[in-house]
Amino acid sequence: MLSRPVPVPERDGLRAGKAAGCNAQALLPGPGFCAKPGRNRRDRTGHAMCLRGNRDPPQPGADMTDRFSFALQATDGAARTGVISTPRGKIRTPAFMPVGTAATVKAMMPESVAATGADILLGNTYHLMLRPGAERVARLGGLHRFMNWAGPILTDSGGFQVMSLAELRKLTENGVTFRSHIDGARHELTPERSMEIQKLLGSDIVMAFDECPALPAAEEAVARSMRLSMRWAARSREAFGDRPGHALFGIQQGGVTEALRAESAEALRAIGFDGYAIGGLAVGEGQEAMFGVLDYAPGMLPEDRPRYLMGVGKPDDILGAVKRGVDMMDCVLPSRSGRTGQAWTRRGQVNIKNARHADDPRPLDEACTCPACRNYSRAYLHHVFRAKEIISSMLLTWHNLHYFQELMSGMREAIAAGRLAAFEAEFHRVRAEGDIEPI
Amino acid sequence: MLSRPVPVPERDGLRAGKAAGCNAQALLPGPGFCAKPGRNRRDRTGHAMCLRGNRDPPQPGADMTDRFSFALQATDGAARTGVISTPRGKIRTPAFMPVGTAATVKAMMPESVAATGADILLGNTYHLMLRPGAERVARLGGLHRFMNWAGPILTDSGGFQVMSLAELRKLTENGVTFRSHIDGARHELTPERSMEIQKLLGSDIVMAFDECPALPAAEEAVARSMRLSMRWAARSREAFGDRPGHALFGIQQGGVTEALRAESAEALRAIGFDGYAIGGLAVGEGQEAMFGVLDYAPGMLPEDRPRYLMGVGKPDDILGAVKRGVDMMDCVLPSRSGRTGQAWTRRGQVNIKNARHADDPRPLDEACTCPACRNYSRAYLHHVFRAKEIISSMLLTWHNLHYFQELMSGMREAIAAGRLAAFEAEFHRVRAEGDIEPI
Numbered sequence: 001m002l003s004r005p006v007p008v009p010e011r012d013g014l015r016a017g018k019a020a021g022c023n024a025q026a027l028l029p030g031p032g033f034c035a036k037p038g039r040n041r042r043d044r045t046g047h048a049m050c051l052r053g054n055r056d057p058p059q060p061g062a063d064m065t066d067r068f069s070f071a072l073q074a075t076d077g078a079a080r081t082g083v084i085s086t087p088r089g090k091i092r093t094p095a096f097m098p099v100g101t102a103a104t105v106k107a108m109m110p111e112s113v114a115a116t117g118a119d120i121l122l123g124n125t126y127h128l129m130l131r132p133g134a135e136r137v138a139r140l141g142g143l144h145r146f147m148n149w150a151g152p153i154l155t156d157s158g159g160f161q162v163m164s165l166a167e168l169r170k171l172t173e174n175g176v177t178f179r180s181h182i183d184g185a186r187h188e189l190t191p192e193r194s195m196e197i198q199k200l201l202g203s204d205i206v207m208a209f210d211e212c213p214a215l216p217a218a219e220e221a222v223a224r225s226m227r228l229s230m231r232w233a234a235r236s237r238e239a240f241g242d243r244p245g246h247a248l249f250g251i252q253q254g255g256v257t258e259a260l261r262a263e264s265a266e267a268l269r270a271i272g273f274d275g276y277a278i279g280g281l282a283v284g285e286g287q288e289a290m291f292g293v294l295d296y297a298p299g300m301l302p303e304d305r306p307r308y309l310m311g312v313g314k315p316d317d318i319l320g321a322v323k324r325g326v327d328m329m330d331c332v333l334p335s336r337s338g339r340t341g342q343a344w345t346r347r348g349q350v351n352i353k354n355a356r357h358a359d360d361p362r363p364l365d366e367a368c369t370c371p372a373c374r375n376y377s378r379a380y381l382h383h384v385f386r387a388k389e390i391i392s393s394m395l396l397t398w399h400n401l402h403y404f405q406e407l408m409s410g411m412r413e414a415i416a417a418g419r420l421a422a423f424e425a426e427f428h429r430v431r432a433e434g435d436i437e438p439i
Numbered sequence: 440m441l442s443r444p445v446p447v448p449e450r451d452g453l454r455a456g457k458a459a460g461c462n463a464q465a466l467l468p469g470p471g472f473c474a475k476p477g478r479n480r481r482d483r484t485g486h487a488m489c490l491r492g493n494r495d496p497p498q499p500g501a502d503m504t505d506r507f508s509f510a511l512q513a514t515d516g517a518a519r520t521g522v523i524s525t526p527r528g529k530i531r532t533p534a535f536m537p538v539g540t541a542a543t544v545k546a547m548m549p550e551s552v553a554a555t556g557a558d559i560l561l562g563n564t565y566h567l568m569l570r571p572g573a574e575r576v577a578r579l580g581g582l583h584r585f586m587n588w589a590g591p592i593l594t595d596s597g598g599f600q601v602m603s604l605a606e607l608r609k610l611t612e613n614g615v616t617f618r619s620h621i622d623g624a625r626h627e628l629t630p631e632r633s634m635e636i637q638k639l640l641g642s643d644i645v646m647a648f649d650e651c652p653a654l655p656a657a658e659e660a661v662a663r664s665m666r667l668s669m670r671w672a673a674r675s676r677e678a679f680g681d682r683p684g685h686a687l688f689g690i691q692q693g694g695v696t697e698a699l700r701a702e703s704a705e706a707l708r709a710i711g712f713d714g715y716a717i718g719g720l721a722v723g724e725g726q727e728a729m730f731g732v733l734d735y736a737p738g739m740l741p742e743d744r745p746r747y748l749m750g751v752g753k754p755d756d757i758l759g760a761v762k763r764g765v766d767m768m769d770c771v772l773p774s775r776s777g778r779t780g781q782a783w784t785r786r787g788q789v790n791i792k793n794a795r796h797a798d799d800p801r802p803l804d805e806a807c808t809c810p811a812c813r814n815y816s817r818a819y820l821h822h823v824f825r826a827k828e829i830i831s832s833m834l835l836t837w838h839n840l841h842y843f844q845e846l847m848s849g850m851r852e853a854i855a856a857g858r859l860a861a862f863e864a865e866f867h868r869v870r871a872e873g874d875i876e877p878i
Contacts, residue, residue, distance in 0.1 A: 103822065107829040109810070132797070132822040140800050140818050148814040358571070361579050371548070375587040379579050383542065383571040390546040393829055 068204075068247040068274055070306050074416045078298065078325040081415040084306055086204050087245040088144070089151045091119040093306060094322045094415075096408045097154060097330035098401055102127045103137075103147040106335050107393035108401070110149045116370070116398065117405035120152040120205075122330040125197055126161035129187065130180045134200040142202030154330070155203035156310075157194045157236070157251075159210045160279075171211065173228070191235035205247045207277065208236035215255055215285040222255035222280075229253045229279075230267040237271050247274035249308060255280055256289050258296055265300035275306040278326070282311040291320050298325035315344060315407055316431075319424055322411050334404045338397030341385045345403060346430045350378075352396065356438045357382040370402035371395065507643075507686040507713055509745050513855045517737065517764040520854040523714075523745055525643050526684040527583070528590045530558040532745060533761045533854075535847045536593060536769040537840055541566045542576075542586040545774050546832040547840070549588045555809070555837065556844030559591040559644075561769040564636050565600035568626065569619045573639040581641030593769070594642035595749075596633045596675070596690075598649045598668075599718075610650065612667070630674035644686045646716065647675035654694055654724040661694035661719075668692050668718075669706040676710050686713035688747060694719055695728050697735055704739035714745040717765070721750040730759050737764035754783060754846055755870075758863060761850050773843045777836030780824045784842060785869045789817075791835065795877045796821040809841035810834065 065085045070093075072082040084091040098105045098113055101124045105113050113121065123143055128134060140146050143153055159176070162169060166178035166187075175190030194209035210229040213222055233250045240248045250273035254260030268276060278297050281290045290312075298307050308328035309321050318329055334344060343350040345365040350357075352364075360378035368374075372381065372395035384392040407427075414423035504524045509532075511521040523530040537544045537552055540563045544552050552560065562582055567573060571585075579585050582592055598615070601608060605617035605626075614629030633648035649668040652661055672689050679687045689712035693699030707715060717736050720729045729751075737746050747767035748760050757768055773783060782789040784804040789796075791803075799817035807813075811820065811834035823831040846866075853862035 102826045102828060103819070104828045104830045107833075109830065109833065131826060132818070136798060136818070139798065140816060146816070146819055146822075148819075359575060359578065377579060377585070379571070379575070380542070380585055380587075383585075387541045387570060389541060389543045390829055390832055391543045391548065394546075394548065394833070 066245055068245060070275070070304065072304070074418070076415040076418050076420040077323065079323050079411075079415045079420050080325060080327060081412045082306075082327065084152075084327075086152045086247070088153075088204055089119065091152055091328075092408075092412060093327040094318075094408055094411055095119060095328045096318065096404050097122040097328065098335060098404075099124070099330055099332045100147065100149075101332070102131065103143060105397075105401075107339060107390070107397045108335070110147060112398055113149075113401060114151070116401040117409060118151075118401065120154060121149055123153055123155045123201065123203070124161060125155050125158035125194060125201070126165065126189075128155075128201060129158065129189075129197050130182050130185075134197040138200040138202070144202055152204040153202070154205035154249075154308075154328075155198045155201055155207065157207040157209040158189050158197070159194070159232075160212050160310075162189055163212065173231075175209070175232075176211075191232045192239040195236055195239040199243070203246070205249060205275065206240060208233040208248065208250050208273070210251045210253065210279060212253065212280050212283065213255070214283050215280070215289075217255060219255070219257055219260070222253070222257060223260050226253035226255075226260055226264050226280075230264060233268060233273075234271050237273070249273055249275040249277050249306075251277040251279040251310070252297060252301065253280045256285055256293050258293075261293065261297050262300055265297070269302060273305070275308060275328075276301040277308040277310050279310050281309065282313055282317070287317060287320070290317070291324065294321055294324040294326065315404070315427075318404075318407060319411065319427060322415075323420060323424065334400035335397045338395075338400045339393045341392070341396065342400075343381075343396055344400050345435070346427075347433055347435050348431050350435055352378065352381045352385050352392075354382075360439055362436065362439070364399060365403075368399065368403065368406075370399045372399040505684055507684060509714070509743065511743070513857070515854040515857050515859040516762065518762050518850075518854045518859050519764060519766060520851045521745075521766065523591075523766075525591045525686070527592075527643055528558065530591055530767075531847075531851060532766040533757075533847055533850055534558060534767045535757065535843050536561040536767065537774065537843075538563075538769055538771045539586065539588075540771075541570065542582060544836075544840075546778060546829070546836045547774070549586060551837055552588075552840060553590070555840040556848060557590075557840065559593060560588055562592055562594045562640065562642070563600060564594050564597035564633060564640070565604065565628075567594075567640060568597065568628075568636050569621050569624075573636040577639040577641070583641055591643040592641070593644035593688075593747075593767075594637045594640055594646065596646040596648040597628050597636070598633070598671075599651050599749075601628055602651065612670075614648070614671075615650075630671045631678040634675055634678040638682070642685070644688060644714065645679060647672040647687065647689050647712070649690045649692065649718060651692065651719050651722065652694070653722050654719070654728075656694060658694070658696055658699070661692070661696060662699050665692035665694075665699055665703050665719075669703060672707060672712075673710050676712070688712055688714040688716050688745075690716040690718040690749070691736060691740065692719045695724055695732055697732075700732065700736050701739055704736075708741060712744070714747060714767075715740040716747040716749050718749050720748065721752055721756070726756060726759070729756070730763065733760055733763040733765065754843070754866075757843075757846065758850065758866060761854075762859060762863065773839030774836045777834075777839045778832045780831070780835065781839075782820075782835055783839050784874070785866075786872055786874050787870050789874055791817065791820045791824050791831075793821075799878050801875065801878070803838060804842075807838065807841065807845075809838045811838040 066087055069085045072080055074081050082093050097120050098118050100121045137143050137146050144150055162176050162178050165181050167181055169176055169178045175188060177188045179186055191209040198206040209232045211225050213225045250268040252264045252268060254264045281293060301307050306327045309326040311331060312321055312329050313331050341353045343352055343364050350364060357378040362378055363373040365373050410423060414420045505526055508524045509521060511519055513520050521532050536559050537557050539560045576582055576585050583589055601615050601617050604620050606620055608615055608617045614627060616627045618625055630648040637645040648671045650664050652664045689707040691703045691707060693703045720732060740746050745766045748765040750770060751760055751768050752770055780792045782791055782803050789803060796817040801817055802812040804812050849862060853859045
């Protein structure tokens with residue numbers, strides 16, 4: 001068992017050379033944001049708005065710090081549990097970060113996101129730079145205030161989404177030029193501009209600018225891309241500068257090739273970051289190949305820094321990643337699924353559209369304490385989905401985020417107690433039972 | 440000042456003949472519904488879910504009764520304030536009923552609707568009978584449980600919406616046959632079936648089945664329609680039977696013709712109802728004509744029963760109606776406007792789509808205590824509307840419902856204090872100032 005707070009130096013060193021990073025969705029402000037924007041207003045309606053996550057007991061000790069730091073609290077095999085401290089609050093790890101692409105976790109009030117147990121949100125640099133614009137967000141007081149989330153926010157670098165969403169992309173050593181998918185306006189992203197945008201947004205955890213190839217890809221292409229990302233990582237580190245209380249994460253690339261992953265990790269360690277992401281996975285390679293990389297990749301990264309697996313994933317992906325030493329993850333899955341009538345439960349996926357639910361008075365999951373499960377029947381959820389009512393997205397997203405956070409909480413407790421293997425066996429046993437029988 | 444509880448007899452008498460009623464949107468369950476559906480669940484996330492309306496201080500005395508009754512507490516000119524007591528809770532009048540067409544107030548959690556100050560919701564018989572179906576709702580424990588609203592619900596009779604939404608309508612003395620606008624299935628509504636459906640839904644305030652012509656219409660057509668509605672009102676009364684704790688309201692028709700309104704009121708009083716609606720207005724006649732009718736129509740109805748103006752309206756419509764003696768109203772306006780980027784404030788309407796808001800750090804209304812105004816800037820509301828984010832509908836609907844309930848609360852207080860004229864003057868003064876200047 002480890003228990004040592006590791007204040008992360010603001011700058012570990014810098015070497016021009018290689019650093020990688022990819023993927024990433026969107027980053028938002030954290031829980032408990034109740035600062036009144038400069039006006040004397042009565043608080044009559046909103047007294048319920050400042051919920052904290054409630055899945056775990058509160059963290060002991062002072063809640064605030066002026067530094068970014070990571071304290072490992074326990075390990076169980078390769079799995080780790082700990083706490084990332086930031087000036088905006090603590091992040092219990094392993095942590096799942098809901099994605100708030102355009103300054104909102106879709107269909108959720110931010111206080112509801114906090115109520116599910118989320119300590120940190122992810123915001124998307126690509127989306128926010130296009131609309132409403134980073135300079136505008138800065139003038140409005142930063143992303144936390146803009147979207148009413150007081151906790152930590154991680155922003156991606158924009159690199160991944162430029163490659164997946166933008167039009168007329170042109171990639172050079174300097175960066176990437178592209179046209180907005182919204183209005184066709186021309187933009188440029190470079191490591192320097194990505195750092196600037198993430199600073200304008202007020203991000204607490206900034207991601208190095210990277211390029212991320214889809215898999216499968218030729219090893220040579222993956223190597224070339226990785227080395228470009230490592231050069232960009234060094235430029236990101238240089239441009240980020242010295243920002244106490246804010247963290248910069250480097251992103252390992254290298255596809256599914258162990259030697260390339262090792263080369264990338266070495267490049268990143270030489271540059272020095274506050275945390276290290278594993279990028280370039282969950283891009284089409286499949287779970288088996290991803291776990292294959294995760295069997296070695298986390299171990300290549302510094303033990304005393306958080307390790308963030310970008311864009312992952314389904315509950316069993318998350319469990320498999322945590323078991324292999326990952327501390328942070330993000331994915332649009334719980335919120336996106338919620339909008340298409342898909343619920344994630346202990347027993348697997350439930351398609352609420354299915355006619356079998358039309359007369360079912362039972363909740364989605366009778367053991368779940370989210371509002372959708374406490375207050376509504378499957379019949380109601382089926383009805384409002386079929387009637388295209390907005391509350392369908394609101395309730396299913398809430399349920400899914402709640403379930404994902406409950407999974408994280410369960411893993412944190414299991415790791416702390418040294419019983420992650422038993423937790424995993426129970427996870428798979430209940431899932432294998434499948435959904436409850438129709439009535 | 441009046442202060443006399445009037446227990447409404449379950450049955451005042453019955454005369455075959457005439458009774459009217461029209462319009463109506465959709466009805467939903469009331470505030471504070473926290474009954475756990477038969478399972479032993481921990482309450483960890485949901486402790487904020489049971490908010491009561493907070494716009495007025497709690498009503499004195501016992502909160503529950505086994506009878507439906509109406510107690511006038513004060514009058515100010517023709518305006519009245521009082522309390523309707525039902526087994527599911529009290530309704531402070533004048534009351535505005537948010538509309539929950541398909542078992543949800545669109546884009547709102549029911550506890551949020553309660554937090555705006557709503558004591559009662561309206562549900563639409565037409566929509567609910569088609570989907571999910573009245574028998575299904577009954578099997579699932581009734582509309583209150585289905586949609587998680589424990590307070591009173593008023594359901595319309597279905598008559599108005601059959602005429603405005605259904606296909607292939609055929610009207611006879613017996614009732615109306617039509618095809619569903621959802622799936623084309625054939626249905627029939629009669630006074631007897633409407634009473635049955637509203638009973639299956641578990642409605643607290645049931646509306647007599649009526650027919651409502653659009654205006655302008657020939658006086659002869661209006662008279663013929665009104666007399667049919669009066670015969671249907673008598674059949675509704677007969678079919679409703681004796682249901683302690685539930686109320687049946689008759690609906691006055693007669694268009695804009697005073698003699699027809701008088702004939703209709705006389706027919707309804709002879710039949711005897713627990714409350715009386717003014718139907719057939721807000722159907723195209725304009726505010727001046729509507730107020731013209733409201734100058735005499737409320738006075739034709741029993742003083743000791745609630746008077747409900749169906750389908751009204753904008754804030755100035757509501758104020759004008761209350762001034763003329765109306766106790767209850769409903770309208771889709773605040774929720775529908777919220778989904779199209781229209782906000783209602785003390786200063787009139789704000790179109791949040793307008794580019795003038797893109798950089799505006801100020802709230803919609805700095806005096807408003809709703810979450811949209813306390814926690815977000817106009818710039819944010821503009822951004823999420825433009826980005827088509829669901830939270831746009833959630834926040835603007837919440838704001839609008841909050842504003843409408845605040846208006847009702849202000850009128851109740853003003854009537855109780857005998858200063859409604861001053862309240863009205865201030866209402867129009869602030870509106871005339873218009874929205875705040877752009878920054």
